[in-house]
Amino acid sequence: MTVSAWWFLLVGAIVTYGWRAAGVALSGRIDPNSALMRWVACVAYALLAGLIARLIVAPQGALGDTALWMRLSSAGVALLVYFIFRRSIVLGVTAGALWLMAVTTLAGG
Protein backbone atom coordinates (compact mmCIF):
# COMPACT_ATOMS: atom_id res chain seq x y z
CA MET A 1 0.00 0.00 0.00
CA THR A 2 2.40 2.64 -1.14
CA VAL A 3 -0.24 4.99 -2.51
CA SER A 4 -2.26 6.93 0.08
CA ALA A 5 -5.95 6.13 0.41
CA TRP A 6 -6.59 9.80 -0.34
CA TRP A 7 -5.52 9.27 -3.96
CA PHE A 8 -7.96 6.39 -4.22
CA LEU A 9 -10.75 8.56 -2.82
CA LEU A 10 -9.89 11.40 -5.21
CA VAL A 11 -9.91 9.09 -8.21
CA GLY A 12 -13.16 7.48 -7.03
CA ALA A 13 -14.81 10.89 -6.68
CA ILE A 14 -13.69 12.03 -10.13
CA VAL A 15 -14.82 8.82 -11.82
CA THR A 16 -18.17 8.80 -10.01
CA TYR A 17 -18.97 12.43 -10.74
CA GLY A 18 -17.69 11.98 -14.28
CA TRP A 19 -20.53 9.54 -15.01
CA ARG A 20 -23.09 11.93 -13.54
CA ALA A 21 -21.79 14.91 -15.55
CA ALA A 22 -21.70 12.77 -18.69
CA GLY A 23 -25.34 11.88 -18.04
CA VAL A 24 -26.28 15.57 -17.87
CA ALA A 25 -24.37 16.37 -21.06
CA LEU A 26 -25.85 13.40 -22.93
CA SER A 27 -29.44 13.67 -21.69
CA GLY A 28 -31.88 13.97 -24.55
CA ARG A 29 -29.20 12.79 -26.99
CA ILE A 30 -28.86 9.10 -26.21
CA ASP A 31 -31.36 6.34 -25.62
CA PRO A 32 -30.98 4.94 -22.07
CA ASN A 33 -32.46 1.65 -23.28
CA SER A 34 -29.99 1.12 -26.14
CA ALA A 35 -27.95 -2.08 -26.42
CA LEU A 36 -24.85 -0.24 -25.19
CA MET A 37 -26.62 0.93 -22.04
CA ARG A 38 -27.98 -2.57 -21.42
CA TRP A 39 -24.45 -3.93 -21.69
CA VAL A 40 -23.27 -1.27 -19.21
CA ALA A 41 -25.99 -2.36 -16.79
CA CYS A 42 -25.02 -6.04 -17.16
CA VAL A 43 -21.36 -5.27 -16.44
CA ALA A 44 -22.27 -3.20 -13.37
CA TYR A 45 -24.60 -5.88 -11.99
CA ALA A 46 -22.10 -8.70 -12.57
CA LEU A 47 -19.37 -6.70 -10.87
CA LEU A 48 -21.58 -5.82 -7.90
CA ALA A 49 -22.86 -9.37 -7.52
CA GLY A 50 -19.25 -10.54 -7.56
CA LEU A 51 -18.32 -7.92 -4.98
CA ILE A 52 -21.13 -8.95 -2.63
CA ALA A 53 -20.35 -12.66 -3.00
CA ARG A 54 -16.71 -11.90 -2.25
CA LEU A 55 -17.62 -9.84 0.83
CA ILE A 56 -19.58 -12.82 2.14
CA VAL A 57 -17.29 -15.70 1.08
CA ALA A 58 -13.83 -14.10 1.33
CA PRO A 59 -13.98 -10.81 3.27
CA GLN A 60 -10.91 -8.85 4.31
CA GLY A 61 -10.31 -7.30 7.73
CA ALA A 62 -11.91 -8.56 10.93
CA LEU A 63 -14.77 -10.30 9.11
CA GLY A 64 -12.15 -12.52 7.48
CA ASP A 65 -11.33 -13.94 10.93
CA THR A 66 -14.85 -15.36 11.30
CA ALA A 67 -15.55 -18.88 10.10
CA LEU A 68 -17.11 -19.29 6.66
CA TRP A 69 -20.08 -21.21 8.09
CA MET A 70 -20.89 -18.24 10.33
CA ARG A 71 -21.13 -15.83 7.41
CA LEU A 72 -22.97 -18.31 5.18
CA SER A 73 -25.49 -19.16 7.91
CA SER A 74 -25.99 -15.43 8.53
CA ALA A 75 -26.79 -14.97 4.83
CA GLY A 76 -29.12 -17.98 5.05
CA VAL A 77 -30.95 -16.56 8.06
CA ALA A 78 -31.32 -13.20 6.30
CA LEU A 79 -32.83 -14.90 3.24
CA LEU A 80 -35.11 -17.09 5.33
CA VAL A 81 -36.49 -14.20 7.41
CA TYR A 82 -36.80 -12.07 4.27
CA PHE A 83 -39.04 -14.65 2.59
CA ILE A 84 -41.01 -15.58 5.71
CA PHE A 85 -41.86 -11.99 6.58
CA ARG A 86 -43.32 -10.97 3.24
CA ARG A 87 -40.05 -9.89 1.67
CA SER A 88 -39.05 -7.40 4.34
CA ILE A 89 -35.48 -6.31 3.64
CA VAL A 90 -35.24 -4.52 7.00
CA LEU A 91 -36.19 -7.64 8.98
CA GLY A 92 -34.00 -9.89 6.84
CA VAL A 93 -30.90 -7.74 7.22
CA THR A 94 -31.51 -7.27 10.96
CA ALA A 95 -31.97 -10.99 11.56
CA GLY A 96 -28.86 -11.88 9.56
CA ALA A 97 -26.70 -9.34 11.38
CA LEU A 98 -28.02 -10.41 14.81
CA TRP A 99 -27.35 -14.04 13.90
CA LEU A 100 -23.74 -13.23 13.02
CA MET A 101 -23.31 -11.34 16.31
CA ALA A 102 -24.79 -14.27 18.22
CA VAL A 103 -22.66 -17.02 16.67
CA THR A 104 -19.43 -15.01 16.88
CA THR A 105 -20.16 -14.19 20.53
CA LEU A 106 -20.89 -17.84 21.37
CA ALA A 107 -17.89 -19.13 19.44
CA GLY A 108 -15.61 -16.51 20.97
CA GLY A 109 -16.85 -16.96 24.54
Place this chain on the structure above:
Amino acid sequence: MEPQSSPDRQASSAWTHDFGSPAGAGRGGAWAAVGAPALVLGASYVGFGAFVHQSGLTFFQGVASSITGWALPGQIALIEIFVAGGSLLAAAIAVGLANARLMPMVVTLLPILREGDAAPSPRLIHYLSAHFIALTGWAVAMQRCPDMNPRQRLPFFLGFTLVIWLSTVFCTALGFFLVEVLPPTVTLGLVFLNPLYFMLLFTIDIVRRDRRWALLIGVVLGPLLHMITPEWGLLITGLVGGSLAFLITQYDRQRNPGRGKS
Protein backbone atom coordinates in the same frame (compact mmCIF):
# COMPACT_ATOMS: atom_id res chain seq x y z
CA MET B 1 -35.84 33.83 -13.98
CA GLU B 2 -36.98 31.80 -16.96
CA PRO B 3 -39.28 33.00 -19.72
CA GLN B 4 -42.92 32.08 -19.43
CA SER B 5 -43.28 28.35 -19.86
CA SER B 6 -46.50 26.63 -20.74
CA PRO B 7 -46.80 24.47 -17.58
CA ASP B 8 -47.23 27.62 -15.48
CA ARG B 9 -50.33 28.58 -17.37
CA GLN B 10 -52.03 25.28 -16.74
CA ALA B 11 -54.40 24.99 -13.83
CA SER B 12 -52.67 23.70 -10.71
CA SER B 13 -55.13 20.83 -10.70
CA ALA B 14 -53.34 19.44 -13.76
CA TRP B 15 -50.64 18.23 -11.38
CA THR B 16 -51.69 15.74 -8.75
CA HIS B 17 -48.85 16.79 -6.44
CA ASP B 18 -48.78 20.56 -5.97
CA PHE B 19 -46.63 22.11 -3.26
CA GLY B 20 -47.73 25.66 -4.13
CA SER B 21 -44.25 27.01 -4.81
CA PRO B 22 -40.72 25.80 -5.62
CA ALA B 23 -39.69 26.49 -2.01
CA GLY B 24 -42.67 24.47 -0.81
CA ALA B 25 -41.62 21.65 -3.11
CA GLY B 26 -38.13 21.74 -1.60
CA ARG B 27 -39.60 21.39 1.88
CA GLY B 28 -41.96 18.68 0.65
CA GLY B 29 -39.04 16.76 -0.79
CA ALA B 30 -37.10 17.08 2.44
CA TRP B 31 -40.04 15.78 4.46
CA ALA B 32 -40.54 12.89 2.05
CA ALA B 33 -36.97 11.78 2.77
CA VAL B 34 -37.32 11.89 6.57
CA GLY B 35 -38.38 8.45 7.70
CA ALA B 36 -37.95 5.22 5.79
CA PRO B 37 -35.60 6.41 2.98
CA ALA B 38 -33.17 8.19 5.33
CA LEU B 39 -33.36 5.37 7.90
CA VAL B 40 -32.73 2.47 5.52
CA LEU B 41 -29.93 4.26 3.70
CA GLY B 42 -28.62 5.53 7.05
CA ALA B 43 -28.28 1.98 8.35
CA SER B 44 -26.32 1.06 5.23
CA TYR B 45 -23.96 3.94 5.83
CA VAL B 46 -23.51 3.05 9.49
CA GLY B 47 -22.35 -0.28 8.08
CA PHE B 48 -20.13 1.55 5.61
CA GLY B 49 -18.58 3.68 8.38
CA ALA B 50 -17.83 0.51 10.35
CA PHE B 51 -16.38 -1.07 7.20
CA VAL B 52 -14.13 1.99 6.69
CA HIS B 53 -12.82 1.62 10.24
CA GLN B 54 -12.23 -2.12 9.87
CA SER B 55 -10.40 -1.51 6.60
CA GLY B 56 -7.88 0.73 8.33
CA LEU B 57 -8.89 4.03 6.77
CA THR B 58 -9.26 7.20 8.82
CA PHE B 59 -12.43 8.95 9.98
CA PHE B 60 -11.97 11.83 7.55
CA GLN B 61 -11.32 9.48 4.65
CA GLY B 62 -14.60 7.69 5.34
CA VAL B 63 -16.57 10.92 5.59
CA ALA B 64 -14.85 12.32 2.48
CA SER B 65 -15.83 9.20 0.57
CA SER B 66 -19.51 9.74 1.36
CA ILE B 67 -19.35 13.47 0.59
CA THR B 68 -17.52 13.25 -2.73
CA GLY B 69 -17.93 9.75 -4.10
CA TRP B 70 -21.53 9.28 -3.03
CA ALA B 71 -22.83 5.95 -4.39
CA LEU B 72 -22.42 3.09 -1.94
CA PRO B 73 -21.45 0.16 -4.21
CA GLY B 74 -18.60 2.16 -5.76
CA GLN B 75 -17.47 3.35 -2.32
CA ILE B 76 -17.29 -0.24 -1.06
CA ALA B 77 -15.54 -1.48 -4.21
CA LEU B 78 -12.96 1.30 -3.94
CA ILE B 79 -12.03 0.41 -0.36
CA GLU B 80 -12.03 -3.33 -1.09
CA ILE B 81 -9.46 -2.84 -3.86
CA PHE B 82 -7.39 -0.44 -1.76
CA VAL B 83 -7.22 -2.96 1.09
CA ALA B 84 -6.48 -5.81 -1.32
CA GLY B 85 -3.41 -3.84 -2.41
CA GLY B 86 -4.72 -3.06 -5.87
CA SER B 87 -3.40 -0.24 -8.02
CA LEU B 88 -5.05 3.14 -8.52
CA LEU B 89 -5.83 2.10 -12.09
CA ALA B 90 -7.62 -1.06 -10.95
CA ALA B 91 -9.61 0.98 -8.43
CA ALA B 92 -10.52 3.64 -11.00
CA ILE B 93 -11.79 1.07 -13.50
CA ALA B 94 -13.69 -0.91 -10.87
CA VAL B 95 -15.43 2.20 -9.50
CA GLY B 96 -16.08 3.30 -13.07
CA LEU B 97 -17.76 0.00 -13.88
CA ALA B 98 -19.65 -0.20 -10.58
CA ASN B 99 -21.01 3.33 -10.99
CA ALA B 100 -21.49 3.37 -14.77
CA ARG B 101 -25.23 2.86 -14.22
CA LEU B 102 -25.40 6.42 -12.83
CA MET B 103 -25.01 7.79 -16.36
CA PRO B 104 -28.18 6.28 -17.89
CA MET B 105 -30.00 7.12 -14.64
CA VAL B 106 -29.15 10.81 -15.09
CA VAL B 107 -30.05 10.58 -18.78
CA THR B 108 -33.56 9.36 -17.92
CA LEU B 109 -34.23 11.65 -14.95
CA LEU B 110 -32.89 14.98 -16.21
CA PRO B 111 -35.49 15.53 -18.97
CA ILE B 112 -38.22 15.11 -16.32
CA LEU B 113 -36.54 17.64 -14.01
CA ARG B 114 -35.94 20.07 -16.90
CA GLU B 115 -39.36 19.91 -18.54
CA GLY B 116 -40.53 23.38 -19.51
CA ASP B 117 -37.00 24.78 -19.14
CA ALA B 118 -36.53 27.26 -21.98
CA ALA B 119 -32.73 26.97 -22.01
CA PRO B 120 -31.63 24.64 -24.82
CA SER B 121 -28.90 22.89 -22.83
CA PRO B 122 -28.44 21.99 -19.14
CA ARG B 123 -27.28 24.77 -16.86
CA LEU B 124 -24.85 24.86 -13.92
CA ILE B 125 -27.61 23.98 -11.46
CA HIS B 126 -28.23 20.74 -13.37
CA TYR B 127 -24.56 19.80 -13.26
CA LEU B 128 -24.53 20.49 -9.51
CA SER B 129 -27.78 18.57 -8.95
CA ALA B 130 -26.38 15.56 -10.81
CA HIS B 131 -24.05 14.85 -7.88
CA PHE B 132 -27.11 13.88 -5.84
CA ILE B 133 -28.52 11.39 -8.30
CA ALA B 134 -28.14 7.96 -6.74
CA LEU B 135 -30.47 5.00 -6.53
CA THR B 136 -32.92 6.07 -3.78
CA GLY B 137 -33.43 9.68 -4.88
CA TRP B 138 -33.57 8.69 -8.52
CA ALA B 139 -36.27 6.05 -7.95
CA VAL B 140 -38.42 8.42 -5.89
CA ALA B 141 -38.02 11.33 -8.33
CA MET B 142 -38.77 9.11 -11.35
CA GLN B 143 -41.94 8.02 -9.62
CA ARG B 144 -43.22 11.30 -8.17
CA CYS B 145 -41.83 14.21 -10.23
CA PRO B 146 -43.86 13.58 -13.41
CA ASP B 147 -47.01 14.39 -11.37
CA MET B 148 -45.65 17.78 -10.27
CA ASN B 149 -45.58 21.23 -11.77
CA PRO B 150 -42.23 21.25 -13.66
CA ARG B 151 -41.05 24.28 -11.68
CA GLN B 152 -41.36 22.29 -8.46
CA ARG B 153 -39.57 19.15 -9.63
CA LEU B 154 -35.93 20.16 -9.20
CA PRO B 155 -36.59 21.75 -5.76
CA PHE B 156 -38.41 18.57 -4.66
CA PHE B 157 -35.54 16.41 -5.90
CA LEU B 158 -32.91 18.59 -4.19
CA GLY B 159 -34.87 18.75 -0.93
CA PHE B 160 -35.20 14.97 -0.90
CA THR B 161 -31.64 14.10 -1.87
CA LEU B 162 -29.98 16.72 0.36
CA VAL B 163 -31.66 15.16 3.40
CA ILE B 164 -30.59 11.62 2.54
CA TRP B 165 -27.10 12.74 1.46
CA LEU B 166 -26.50 14.61 4.72
CA SER B 167 -27.87 11.72 6.76
CA THR B 168 -25.53 9.27 4.99
CA VAL B 169 -22.54 11.52 5.74
CA PHE B 170 -23.62 11.68 9.38
CA CYS B 171 -24.20 7.91 9.52
CA THR B 172 -20.76 7.21 8.01
CA ALA B 173 -19.26 9.16 10.92
CA LEU B 174 -21.58 7.39 13.38
CA GLY B 175 -20.64 3.94 12.09
CA PHE B 176 -16.96 4.78 12.37
CA PHE B 177 -17.35 5.88 15.99
CA LEU B 178 -19.53 2.90 16.93
CA VAL B 179 -16.67 0.54 16.07
CA GLU B 180 -14.62 2.16 18.81
CA VAL B 181 -17.25 1.90 21.54
CA LEU B 182 -19.11 -1.31 20.69
CA PRO B 183 -17.87 -4.87 21.34
CA PRO B 184 -16.06 -6.44 18.34
CA THR B 185 -18.84 -8.96 17.70
CA VAL B 186 -21.42 -6.18 17.32
CA THR B 187 -19.05 -4.40 14.96
CA LEU B 188 -18.90 -7.52 12.83
CA GLY B 189 -22.67 -7.40 12.53
CA LEU B 190 -22.52 -3.75 11.42
CA VAL B 191 -19.86 -4.43 8.80
CA PHE B 192 -21.97 -7.32 7.52
CA LEU B 193 -25.09 -5.11 7.07
CA ASN B 194 -24.23 -4.09 3.52
CA PRO B 195 -23.36 -7.51 2.11
CA LEU B 196 -26.69 -8.75 3.52
CA TYR B 197 -28.60 -5.71 2.29
CA PHE B 198 -27.30 -5.93 -1.27
CA MET B 199 -27.75 -9.68 -1.30
CA LEU B 200 -31.47 -9.23 -0.54
CA LEU B 201 -31.80 -6.39 -3.06
CA PHE B 202 -30.28 -8.60 -5.73
CA THR B 203 -32.53 -11.49 -4.70
CA ILE B 204 -35.47 -9.30 -5.78
CA ASP B 205 -33.76 -8.60 -9.10
CA ILE B 206 -33.15 -12.28 -9.88
CA VAL B 207 -36.71 -12.47 -11.23
CA ARG B 208 -35.95 -9.73 -13.77
CA ARG B 209 -34.62 -11.49 -16.81
CA ASP B 210 -32.56 -8.49 -17.89
CA ARG B 211 -30.55 -8.77 -14.67
CA ARG B 212 -30.77 -12.45 -13.74
CA TRP B 213 -27.77 -13.73 -15.68
CA ALA B 214 -25.49 -10.85 -14.73
CA LEU B 215 -26.22 -11.50 -11.06
CA LEU B 216 -25.86 -15.29 -11.21
CA ILE B 217 -22.64 -15.23 -13.22
CA GLY B 218 -21.23 -12.46 -11.03
CA VAL B 219 -21.91 -14.40 -7.82
CA VAL B 220 -19.97 -17.39 -9.17
CA LEU B 221 -17.09 -15.51 -10.83
CA GLY B 222 -16.51 -12.93 -8.07
CA PRO B 223 -15.04 -15.20 -5.37
CA LEU B 224 -13.35 -17.53 -7.92
CA LEU B 225 -11.47 -14.74 -9.70
CA HIS B 226 -10.61 -13.14 -6.37
CA MET B 227 -8.60 -16.27 -5.53
CA ILE B 228 -6.75 -16.04 -8.83
CA THR B 229 -6.14 -12.29 -8.89
CA PRO B 230 -7.31 -10.14 -5.95
CA GLU B 231 -6.41 -6.94 -7.79
CA TRP B 232 -8.18 -7.51 -11.10
CA GLY B 233 -10.77 -10.13 -10.07
CA LEU B 234 -13.64 -7.65 -9.73
CA LEU B 235 -12.94 -6.01 -13.08
CA ILE B 236 -12.78 -9.30 -14.92
CA THR B 237 -15.95 -10.45 -13.15
CA GLY B 238 -17.72 -7.33 -14.38
CA LEU B 239 -16.40 -7.25 -17.93
CA VAL B 240 -16.39 -10.96 -18.74
CA GLY B 241 -19.37 -11.98 -16.62
CA GLY B 242 -21.38 -8.92 -17.63
CA SER B 243 -20.66 -9.36 -21.34
CA LEU B 244 -21.56 -13.03 -21.16
CA ALA B 245 -24.78 -12.15 -19.36
CA PHE B 246 -25.52 -9.48 -21.95
CA LEU B 247 -25.14 -11.98 -24.80
CA ILE B 248 -27.39 -14.54 -23.09
CA THR B 249 -29.98 -11.83 -22.39
CA GLN B 250 -29.84 -10.57 -26.01
CA TYR B 251 -30.31 -14.12 -27.30
CA ASP B 252 -33.20 -14.60 -24.89
CA ARG B 253 -34.84 -11.32 -25.99
CA GLN B 254 -34.66 -12.35 -29.64
CA ARG B 255 -36.16 -15.75 -28.99
CA ASN B 256 -38.89 -14.54 -26.62
CA PRO B 257 -39.53 -10.90 -27.51
CA GLY B 258 -42.98 -10.72 -25.95
CA ARG B 259 -42.35 -11.95 -22.44
CA GLY B 260 -41.86 -8.57 -20.81
CA LYS B 261 -39.36 -7.91 -18.12
CA SER B 262 -40.05 -10.63 -15.63
